[in-house]
Amino acid sequence: MSKLKFNRVGIAGAGAMGSGIAQVIATAGAHVFLYDISNASLDKAEKSIAQSLEILLGKNKITEAEKKAIQGRITTGTSLDGFIDCNLIVEAALEEMKVKQDLFRSLEERVSPGCVLASNTSSISIASLSNGLTNPERMIGIHFFNPAVLMPLVEIIPSVLTRNGLAEEVFAEVKAWGKSPVIAKDTPGFIVNRVARPYYGESIRIYEEGIAGFYTIDHAMKTMGGFKMGPFELMDFIGNDVNYKVTESVWTQFFFEPRYKPSLTQKRYFEAGLYGRKSGRGYYNYQNPEPAAPDANPELLGKIFDRVITLLIHEAADTLFWGIAGKEDIDTAMMRGVNYPKGLLKWGDEIGWNVISHRMQGLYERYGEDRYRLSPLVFEMAEQNKTFY
Ligand SMILES: NC(=O)c1ccc[n+]([C@@H]2O[C@H](COP(=O)([O-])OP(=O)(O)OC[C@H]3O[C@@H](n4cnc5c(N)ncnc54)[C@H](O)[C@@H]3O)[C@@H](O)[C@H]2O)c1
Numbered sequence: 001m002s003k004l005k006f007n008r009v010g011i012a013g014a015g016a017m018g019s020g021i022a023q024v025i026a027t028a029g030a031h032v033f034l035y036d037i038s039n040a041s042l043d044k045a046e047k048s049i050a051q052s053l054e055i056l057l058g059k060n061k062i063t064e065a066e067k068k069a070i071q072g073r074i075t076t077g078t079s080l081d082g083f084i085d086c087n088l089i090v091e092a093a094l095e096e097m098k099v100k101q102d103l104f105r106s107l108e109e110r111v112s113p114g115c116v117l118a119s120n121t122s123s124i125s126i127a128s129l130s131n132g133l134t135n136p137e138r139m140i141g142i143h144f145f146n147p148a149v150l151m152p153l154v155e156i157i158p159s160v161l162t163r164n165g166l167a168e169e170v171f172a173e174v175k176a177w178g179k180s181p182v183i184a185k186d187t188p189g190f191i192v193n194r195v196a197r198p199y200y201g202e203s204i205r206i207y208e209e210g211i212a213g214f215y216t217i218d219h220a221m222k223t224m225g226g227f228k229m230g231p232f233e234l235m236d237f238i239g240n241d242v243n244y245k246v247t248e249s250v251w252t253q254f255f256f257e258p259r260y261k262p263s264l265t266q267k268r269y270f271e272a273g274l275y276g277r278k279s280g281r282g283y284y285n286y287q288n289p290e291p292a293a294p295d296a297n298p299e300l301l302g303k304i305f306d307r308v309i310t311l312l313i314h315e316a317a318d319t320l321f322w323g324i325a326g327k328e329d330i331d332t333a334m335m336r337g338v339n340y341p342k343g344l345l346k347w348g349d350e351i352g353w354n355v356i357s358h359r360m361q362g363l364y365e366r367y368g369e370d371r372y373r374l375s376p377l378v379f380e381m382a383e384q385n386k387t388f389y
Pocket of ligand 1: 012013014015016017018035036037038041091092093094095096099103120121122123143144145146
């Protein structure tokens with residue numbers, strides 16, 4: 001326990017993410033105050049933490065005494081006064097800028113000057129959340145993945161105003177919580193939600209062009225690439241409402257960069273309420289499952305896989321080009337945050353950057369669209385016949 005720097009941690013927002021984050025941090029040995037404006041959310045959070053710990057107990061991952069100790073370290077409440085003696089607060093409330101900004105301002109009035117303020121936001125810039133604080137140097141992004149108890153990746157995002165050294169302190173703490181931290185620049189989608197865009201976007205595009213159906217595209221990515229879930233299965237799992245909103249948000253925040261442009265297919269599924277598993281129907285029908293389409297010929301599967309993996313690898317390289325994160329962090333993020341079978345930059349080394357470059361230029365010539373323009377880093381890697389590892 002002594003290895004923890006932040007021994008009193010507040011969590012603001014006790015929904016799906018807040019309750020999981022509270023469990024992770026209490027398990028590591030810190031005292032946690034879990035806050036929400038809704039008593040119903042707090043009740044639900046307590047139940048879901050108890051259930052999750054019960055499962056771990058059943059699997060002999062924790063003892064009864066440890067379960068009790070973890071629960072004993074979590075207190076809950078609807079008063080902001082519970083945060084007074086915290087030295088770190090992770091906000092996981094609604095994804096609305098004003099809600100978060102108001103909350104941070106109220107928190108700053110109550111906590112000590114040394115208390116670090118962090119947000120678990122997926123899409124709001126950390127800079128905008130620190131706007132209005134007396135001491136914005138204490139603000140940082142700590143972005144967990146869902147479900148927080150199971151997913152190892154945590155993205156740490158310092159803003160332009162975050163004090164020097166805070167990202168490294170938080171990095172060490174996240175490791176002590178048993179997670180895999182990476183550091184990313186305060187840019188839309190950070191690492192994972194940016195680099196993963198083509199997995200969905202290019203797959204939908206292949207479908208829209210009539211090249212193949214959902215099942216065949218999923219089949220291609222799983223059998224040729226070793227992805228655990230195909231893009232359409234994964235979108236249905238994430239929820240087409242959530243996925244559409246992330247796509248739109250990354251696109252608009254990048255000033256309408258054509259690479260991230262949402263597709264009409266995705267929008268129509270969202271508008272029709274075809275959210276995926278949670279609504280019973282998305283790209284697949286979960287209430288009345290249809291028989292799987294016959295497997296396509298290997299040539300078509302290869303063509304689909306090559307196109308999607310090329311766009312993914314290219315996006316990872318471009319993310320490195322813009323200095324959003326280091327090469328190891330980009331590769332770790334995709335493996336530990338979304339279960340990719342391999343790091344994308346390593347994958348690019350294996351396929352060859354001349355091949356990636358050639359394919360991108362082929363797509364650019366064919367479609368004449370900016371979404372296929374070549375990243376300067378991929379150009380350089382190919383021209384100089386270099387590898388990252
Ligand atoms: N769900 C995901 O996959 C995921 C992944 C990573 C990050 N996030 C981010 O985490 C945050 C929470 O997401 P979630 O999925 O847990 O949402 P959720 O809807 O499950 O929970 C949000 C909680 O915030 C509470 N809340 C609302 N206003 C509040 C306030 N002013 N103060 C304190 N609590 C308040 C609500 O009562 C609710 O319990 C969002 O910023 C989201 O973008 C979500």
